[in-house]
Structure formats: C-alpha cells, structure tokens
Amino acid sequence: MDYQYLHWDPASATDKDLFRKLLDMYQHLLLATGGDAELSFAWLERIGDQYGLFRPDYGIDQFREELLKEGDVERVPTGGLRLSSKGEVRIRRDSLQRMFTGLARTGGTGEHRTGKAGPGVTERLSETRPYQFGDDVGEVNWNGSLQNRIRRDGQLHGSFREEDLEVFETETSTSCATVIAIDISHSMTLYGEDRITPAKRVALAMVELIRTRYPRDDISVIVFGDRAQEIEIPRIPYLTNGPFHTNTREGLELAAQILSRKKHPNRQIFLITDGKPSCLTENGRLYKNPMGLDRKVVNKTLEMAALLRRRHITVSTFMLTDDPYLVGFVEDFTKLNKGRAYYSSADQLGSFLFVDYLRNRRRRVH
Numbered sequence: 001m002d003y004q005y006l007h008w009d010p011a012s013a014t015d016k017d018l019f020r021k022l023l024d025m026y027q028h029l030l031l032a033t034g035g036d037a038e039l040s041f042a043w044l045e046r047i048g049d050q051y052g053l054f055r056p057d058y059g060i061d062q063f064r065e066e067l068l069k070e071g072d073v074e075r076v077p078t079g080g081l082r083l084s085s086k087g088e089v090r091i092r093r094d095s096l097q098r099m100f101t102g103l104a105r106t107g108g109t110g111e112h113r114t115g116k117a118g119p120g121v122t123e124r125l126s127e128t129r130p131y132q133f134g135d136d137v138g139e140v141n142w143n144g145s146l147q148n149r150i151r152r153d154g155q156l157h158g159s160f161r162e163e164d165l166e167v168f169e170t171e172t173s174t175s176c177a178t179v180i181a182i183d184i185s186h187s188m189t190l191y192g193e194d195r196i197t198p199a200k201r202v203a204l205a206m207v208e209l210i211r212t213r214y215p216r217d218d219i220s221v222i223v224f225g226d227r228a229q230e231i232e233i234p235r236i237p238y239l240t241n242g243p244f245h246t247n248t249r250e251g252l253e254l255a256a257q258i259l260s261r262k263k264h265p266n267r268q269i270f271l272i273t274d275g276k277p278s279c280l281t282e283n284g285r286l287y288k289n290p291m292g293l294d295r296k297v298v299n300k301t302l303e304m305a306a307l308l309r310r311r312h313i314t315v316s317t318f319m320l321t322d323d324p325y326l327v328g329f330v331e332d333f334t335k336l337n338k339g340r341a342y343y344s345s346a347d348q349l350g351s352f353l354f355v356d357y358l359r360n361r362r363r364r365v366h
Contacts, residue, residue, distance in 0.1 A: 015058060022053065022063050027091050030083060031197045035238035037073050037081045088234055095205035096212075099350040131165035139167045177218040177262035178357065179255040180206060183248075183273035184225045184241040188320075195320045196241045198346040199272045202353055203236050206270075209354070220258050224251030226279060226286055230258065245288045248277035249301045252308065252315070259313055267313045270353055274320035276329060277301045293329060305337040315339040316356050320346055 013021070022044065029040040045060040047053065054060065064081070067073045072087035083091075128141050149164040150156065180203050188196040203221055210219045222230045225244025228251040252269065259267040277297050279288035289297060308315060315337045319330055327343075334341040342352045 013055075018053075018055065018058055019063065019066055022048070023067075024094075026063075026067075027094060028197070030091065031200050031237055032194060034240040035083055037083050041081070083237065085234070088237060091237055092204045092208040095201045096208040099202065099205040099209075099354050127169040128166045129169060131162060131167050135167050139170060141166050141168055174266050175216040175218075175264045176214075176266040176268065176357075177220075177259055177264040178206070178210070178268050178270060179220045179222060179258050180270045181228075181251045181255050181272065182221065182223050182239070183246060183251075183271075183275070184223045184239065185244045185246040185273075185275060185278075186241060187246075187275045188241040193346075195274050195346050196239065198349050199320075200236055200239055202272070202350045205350060206353065206357065207233055207236070209357075218262055218264060220255075222251060222254050222258070224248065224254070226288075227281065228254040230254065245279040245286075245290060246273065246275050246277050247279045247281060247286075248273065249280045249297075249304050252301070252304045256304075256308060256311065256313060260311075269308070269313060269315045270357075271315055271317045272320070272349070272353075273317070276326055293325075298329060302332055302336055305333045305339075309337045309339075316353075317341045318349060318353055319343050320349065 025047065026040055026044050029043050030037065033039045033043070041060060041064060044063075048060060064073075067087075068075075068081070070086075071084055072090055073081045074084040076082050128144055131140065131145075145160060145165045148166065149158065149160055152161070152164060182196075182199050182203060184196065188194075188199070207219055207221070210217045220230060221233065221236060222228055223239060224247050225242060226247055228247060231239070248271070252271070255269045259269070276293050278290045278294070279286055280297050280300050281287075287296070305315065315333075316339055317330055317334060319326065319341065321343070330341050330343075333339075340356060342356070344352045
C-alpha cells in the first residue's frame, strides 16, 4: 500500500481540526511535563511557532481560551492554569482511543489465554467444532449442520445424525483484578529516551477501559523506585520519575497485598519496567547495588515470582528494552511465575498490554 505524505497546512484546517491537532500535542506534553499545564502551553507555543502550526486568527491564546471554555483547564488563585478533573477524564478517554487505534494498526499481538477462570458471561464465537454429548443445543450451528448432512447423504430433507451436528465455540468473560506497577526509576528517561510518558498513557487508557467497559473488574496503580506506593487514579498524569533505583520486589509485594483484598477469580499484575532490579528493602532499610545484576537482589525478586505463582497471581512483564543483559533474568522470572514476558518499544506498549488484558479475562468453554 502506498501512502502520500503532505505538509500540514493550518490555513486549510477548520477550527475544529486545528483544535484537535493541538489538543493531541498538548495532552502528550501534559504527560511529559508531569501535568504542568502552564509549561505544556509554553512548549506547545514554541513548537507551533517553529513548525507553523498556528493560523493568524488561531494561535496559542485562542487554543488556551477554548480549553478554558471546554473546562479542561481551570484558573488557580495565582492567575495561572492547571488541569481540571474534566481534563483528567479527557486524557484517559483519549488515551484509550489512541490505544484502540494503535491496536487496529498492528492487528493485535497474538493470543494468550489462561486456564483459570471464575463465573462470568458466556459469549458465542464464530468458530465451530463437532457436537459432543452434553453440549447445549442452543449453541448448535444449524446452517453448518445442514451442510454437513447434505454432504453426507445428498438430500435436502431428512434426519440429522449426531456426526452432522456442529456447535459454536464459546468463551466466558470473567471478572479480573489488575494492578499496574510502573517503574519510576531514573532510567525511565535515561539518555534522552522518554519511557515514563508512554507508561502513564497506557495506565490511563487501561483505567478508562475497565471503568467504562468492564465495570465488574478492578484496577489499581502502584509505582516503584527506591520504595513502592499505591497512587490514586487522578495522580497518574502528574507522575514523574526521579533519581531512584528499581525496587521490583517491593513493588510486587505491594501489588500482592492489594490483590489479596480482592475477591475476583482472576488476579494479575502488569509490570512495566525498563531495567534490572537494583535494590530491595530489608528490615526497613534500603539495600542497593546499581552495578550489574546483584545476586542477592535478583534471588529475592525471583522468590517473589514463585510466591505469586503459589497465590495464583499472574505477572505479565512489559520490558521496555531488549537488552540481552536482562533477558536471562526476565526469562527466569517468567518461568517461575508461569506468566508472560513482552519486549516492547515504548510506542508498542499499549497494544501489547491491551491484548494481554483481554486474553487473560477469558477462557474457552467446551
């Protein structure tokens, strides 16, 4: 397929088109600046001037006023602007739309079904299989069964035999409790590569997906650097990573504590990270070694993988690097937990995580 790329001409865009384009950029800048509305406006103005994104009658001032009118930002007593609760909801909604769009472009990332499930809603699939004794007759594919009978005896009218019948496959959607664990160590923005912003966008999209489409499910978000902590959903856009090490074990411990309080039949952790575990907490003190894979830190983290498996908590690890140095650790961790591992670039993260979530909450019903 051939694509033709054209220069963006703001003069030919309607006010609505221009607003939408600027809003997409502004929301990305909000996540990149940790939710700083004023700094995001300043960056957008600089980018717009440099690349000719504005029109003489529609510039940064008009865009700012439109966001105020829409209620996405609000004034603070000092006279500046900040992101409003409505603006936070819009970021979540638009992040979900971006994730769906990315999934459509990539065509998904493959199937990862789990064997465990609880009570849920049964859905009919397009696939069929031969009828087996005890199958629900309501799931019989009568058109396909008639074709089977005609192929067998060549007659339009007649009796069905058991071997003629085929039934639709079904899946059960189950309720699921998910903890998204986001690495906020210093390497998430190391060497000029921003990984924390895509991680935040994916977390926002997953929250919106679950709240609007799977209300029986539950989602929590934690962050882990030197220490781990649970954060409230509205805080996600304002996350920044700091000069922290990577306390993966404490992050997993906290996630397990949260999931232990949930009554959902499926429980899982989505671990988003870009580096090796480099510290752990012992007796309230931090043991750290940023150089290499410290066996003490690694072994304690692998112990947690096995413990989570015994508690029937699956970990899907989304590694934002393909560094061969880390592959061995990730493979050992995944094997002990019987979970899944994905080596993903930041722009692919949404598609990988989204598909894994949908697959984990279903099972094939025979």
